[in-house]
Amino acid sequence: MVVDPILMEGVLAVIKIVILLGLVFTTVAYLSYAERRVSAIIQDRLGPNRVGPMGLLQPLADGIKFMWKEDFTPANADRTIFAIAPVIILVPSLLIFAVIPAGGEITIPAFSILGLQVPETITRLQIIDLNVGILYILGMTSIGVYGIALGGWSANNKFSLLGGIRASAQMISYELSLGLSIVGILMLTGSLQMSNIVGAQDSITNWNIFRQPLAFLIFVVAAFAENNRLPFDLVECEQELVGGYHTEYSSMSFSMFMIAEYASMTAASAMMATLFFGGWHMPFEDLFSPALAVIYQTAGFIIKTAFFLFVYIWVRWSLPRFRYDQLMGIGWKVLLPLALVNVVITGVWMLV
Amino acid sequence: MAIVVKARKMTLSERLYFPSIIKGMLLTLSHMFKKKVTMQYPEVQKILPVGYRGAHRLNKDDQDRVKCVACEMCAVACPAHCITIEGMESGWEDREKIPRTFQIDMLRCIFCGMCVEACPEDAIDMTNNIDLVAITREAMIWDKDRLLANFDDSKDQKGTLGQSLRGGQVSFTRPRGQALLPDKDGH
Numbered sequence: 001m002v003v004d005p006i007l008m009e010g011v012l013a014v015i016k017i018v019i020l021l022g023l024v025f026t027t028v029a030y031l032s033y034a035e036r037r038v039s040a041i042i043q044d045r046l047g048p049n050r051v052g053p054m055g056l057l058q059p060l061a062d063g064i065k066f067m068w069k070e071d072f073t074p075a076n077a078d079r080t081i082f083a084i085a086p087v088i089i090l091v092p093s094l095l096i097f098a099v100i101p102a103g104g105e106i107t108i109p110a111f112s113i114l115g116l117q118v119p120e121t122i123t124r125l126q127i128i129d130l131n132v133g134i135l136y137i138l139g140m141t142s143i144g145v146y147g148i149a150l151g152g153w154s155a156n157n158k159f160s161l162l163g164g165i166r167a168s169a170q171m172i173s174y175e176l177s178l179g180l181s182i183v184g185i186l187m188l189t190g191s192l193q194m195s196n197i198v199g200a201q202d203s204i205t206n207w208n209i210f211r212q213p214l215a216f217l218i219f220v221v222a223a224f225a226e227n228n229r230l231p232f233d234l235v236e237c238e239q240e241l242v243g244g245y246h247t248e249y250s251s252m253s254f255s256m257f258m259i260a261e262y263a264s265m266t267a268a269s270a271m272m273a274t275l276f277f278g279g280w281h282m283p284f285e286d287l288f289s290p291a292l293a294v295i296y297q298t299a300g301f302i303i304k305t306a307f308f309l310f311v312y313i314w315v316r317w318s319l320p321r322f323r324y325d326q327l328m329g330i331g332w333k334v335l336l337p338l339a340l341v342n343v344v345i346t347g348v349w350m351l352v
Numbered sequence: 353m354a355i356v357v358k359a360r361k362m363t364l365s366e367r368l369y370f371p372s373i374i375k376g377m378l379l380t381l382s383h384m385f386k387k388k389v390t391m392q393y394p395e396v397q398k399i400l401p402v403g404y405r406g407a408h409r410l411n412k413d414d415q416d417r418v419k420c421v422a423c424e425m426c427a428v429a430c431p432a433h434c435i436t437i438e439g440m441e442s443g444w445e446d447r448e449k450i451p452r453t454f455q456i457d458m459l460r461c462i463f464c465g466m467c468v469e470a471c472p473e474d475a476i477d478m479t480n481n482i483d484l485v486a487i488t489r490e491a492m493i494w495d496k497d498r499l500l501a502n503f504d505d506s507k508d509q510k511g512t513l514g515q516s517l518r519g520g521q522v523s524f525t526r527p528r529g530q531a532l533l534p535d536k537d538g539h
Contacts, residue, residue, distance in 0.1 A: 038384075040390075041383075041384050041388070042380045042381075042383050042384055043383070044383055044386055044387070044388050044389050044390075045388060045389065045390050046388050046390040046392075217370075314377060314380065314381065315377065317380055318373075318376045318377045318379070318380040319373060319376060319377075
C-alpha cells in the first residue's frame, strides 16, 4: 500500500511539531540556566554549578521545585481569568515558531515500513510556510499583551494591575515600531512569506542587515521592549512593582510566565536571525554536499539565534532600566519617526 | 535666591545613546574574562589569619594532661556566660584543681576571646576551626573531651591570643594598622 502524500505531509507536520516543541522547551530551560550563569560570569561570580556537571541539571531541579510548590490563588482574584492568563501568554509565544524556517528543503528518500510504501518526499525544515508569515508573527506577539494585562488585572493586586497597565501601553507603542521596521524588508523582498524573505538573502552580501541597518536597530530595540526585557522591563520591575503582573503567581503558573518570556525571547532572536542575518543561509554553503549543507545551515541558524539570545542576556546585565516617560518618549518620538523615515528612504532607494 | 544649575548640553554622540551603550556592554563583556571571586567553599578553604578566633581548645601540658586548673577566671570574664566549669581535686603534685567538667556553649559564645585573655595558665585558646555545625542545640555544647580533642586537631597552630603568641605580653587590642597576616605555614 502506498502512503498518500497528503497523509505523509500530516505525519511529517506532527513529527516536526514534536521535535520543535522539544527543542523550544529545552532552549527555554537552558536559557534560564544560561541567564543565571552569564549574569554570574559578568558579575565575576560563578553561578549555579552544583547540580550535575557544570550545574547543567539546574533547570531540572528548578522544574521539580516549581511543580511541588503550592499553586496559590489570592482570595479576591478573578479565578477563571487568573488561571487562563498564563496560557494566553504562553501559547502565542510558542505558536510563533511554526513559521520560522530552521533550514532549507530536505529530501526523505522512499522507504517501506510495516508493508507501507512511503514515496520520496521533499519537506521544509519549517512547520508551515504561511504566505502571511510576518503578519502571523506580529499577530501572535500582540496576543501576548492580553495574557500580561489579564494576569495583572485578575490578581486583584495593585502592583499586578500597574504592571498590566504598563504592559499594555508599552507593548502597543513598541509594536508599531516593530511592525514598521520590518516594512522596509517587505518592500525589498516583495513578500510576507518567510521562505521568500530568507530566499532573498541567499548570499552574505544581500543579507538585510547590510541593506536595512537602521531597521535592524529599531527592530532590536522594539523587540526588547516587546519581550519586556531590560532595559524595558517596566512591566515586571522588582524594585517598583514587586514583580509586576506575575506578583501573585506561584508554582507552575508562574513558571508558565517565565517559559513564555524565554520562548518569546527565543522567537525574537530567531526573527532577528531570519529577517536580518540571512536566516539559515550561511557563507560558503556551496562547499558542502546537499545533505551536509542542510546540517551546516541549520547549525548556522541555531548559532545565530543563540548569539542574539546571548545579546539579550548581555544587555540585561549591562543597562539600567528606563524611566517610564523616557520609555514612552523613545517609543513614540524616536523609534516611530525613525521607522517611518526608514520606510521612506527604502522607497526612494528602490525607485532611484 | 535659588542657584540656577546650568545643565551641560549633551554632545551628539551622547544624544545618540548608542556609543554609551556599546561602551557599557564592552565593559560587562570584559568582566566575563576576569578572574572570578567566588570560592568553592567545602572544596577550597579560606586561609584564616593568625589570631583568628574560631572554636576553642583546651591546651595540654607536656605530660599530655589538661593545663586548666579550674580557676573559673574565663567563666567570670565571659560576657556571654557560655562557660560552665566544675572543678575537682587533681591528685597531682603540681596543682590542686583540675576541671571535672568544662563546657562551652558554642551557640552562646560570641567568640570575643576574653576567656583566652583571662586565663592565667594559658590553658584555653582559640583555633582556626570554623566547623561549628550540629543538628541539635545539645550537640553545640562542647564538653571537655571535645575541647581537648580540638587541641589534638590543632596542635600545629599557634595559640590565638594566648601568651604563646604574644610572648607573655598581655594586650587585649593589637596596635592599629598591624595586620594579622598568615605566616609561612598558612596558619
